[in-house]
Amino acid sequence: MTDPASPPSTPGTPPGAPPGAVVRGLLRAADRATLATTLVAGAGGDAPPAGGWPYASLVLMAVDHDAAPLLLVSTLAEHTRNLQADPRAAILVDGTAGLDEPLTGARATLLGRFARDDDPERRARYLRRHPSAAGYAGFGDFAIWRMTVERAHLVAGFGRIHWMAADAVLGEPGLPLAAREADVVAHMNEDHADAIQLYARVLLGLDGEGWRMTGCDAEGADLRLGGRVARLPFDQPVRDAEAARIQLVKLVKRARERAGG
Structure with a gap:
């Protein structure tokens, strides 16, 4: 049997990474999640008359630089009214897409x-991740909500199950890169679109033309083409924009060498 302490890799996470890094990799790679809240009493319509029922909904998600979930939600939505009454919630991120046996893949619940x-x-980070949301993000009933993570539960295949505290999952907050991220992303999209295309095609094995960078954090960069998202991992974590530039240059050189070979 495979060692349960060595969960399988997820996008942007090296094989054998510790459970907390696997959860963080799932969060950074995901653009959607299942949000579970507690239904408030008197929700109206045909909802149960008494509160307390679990209520699950599909949400578009981005993450902060430390990988804490970010949502753009409307006060008209059931889940937002639930959070206003009880801020406790769970987020499920699913890394099993495309697997012949989904239950062998990694998924994580965050409380x-x-x-x-x-x-x-x-x-701004959320809207770069989800550019279509700019069409309604300015409406008065919409706002960003951020999760303060307390615990996480990883299931990464049979026998690979871990509970862990938030500090095992989240990255270092307040890195200098966060303040320069918008500049890094704009520079790459405006001046190095060919490099982004090489990342996608050669390093990640993705088809299609027109991939764009939507985010850059300590552990990698986020790419998007239409409704598809991808994660480009760095070889090593970075703290500032210059270190991110060095990693991006290194990766494009690797892509060119492979493409030329």
């Missing part, structure tokens, strides 16, 4: 509390 967050950089 924590959501609160509205009006930080403009987090809002």
Whole structure:
């Protein structure tokens, strides 16, 4: 039997990574999640008259630089009204897509509390991840909500099950790169679109033309083409924009060597 302490890799996570890194890799790679909240009493319509029922909904998700979940939600939505009454929630991220045996893949549930967050950089990060959301993000009923993660539960195949505290999952907050991320992403998209295409085609094995970078954090970069997203991992973590530039240059050189070979 495979060692349960060595979960399988996920996008952007090396084989044999510790469970917390696997969860963080799932979070960084995901663009959607299942949100579970507690239904409030008197929700209206045909909802149960008494509160307390679990309520699950599909949400588009981005993550903060430390991988804490970010949602853009409307006060008109059931899940937002639920969070206003009880901020406790669970987020399920699923890394099993495309597997012949989904139950052998990694998925993680995070427990924590959501609160509205009006930080403009987090809002911008979410909208880069989900550019179509710009069409409604300005409506008065929409706002970014951020999860303060308390615990996580990873299931990464049969016998690979781990509970862990938030500090085992989340990355280091407040890195200098966060303040320069928008500049890095804009520079890559405007001046190095060919490099992004090489990352996607050669290093990640993805087809299609027009891939764009939507984010850059300590552990890698996020790419998007239409409704498809991809994760480009760095060889080693970075702390600032210059270190990220070095990693991006290194990766494009690797892609060119492989393409030429």
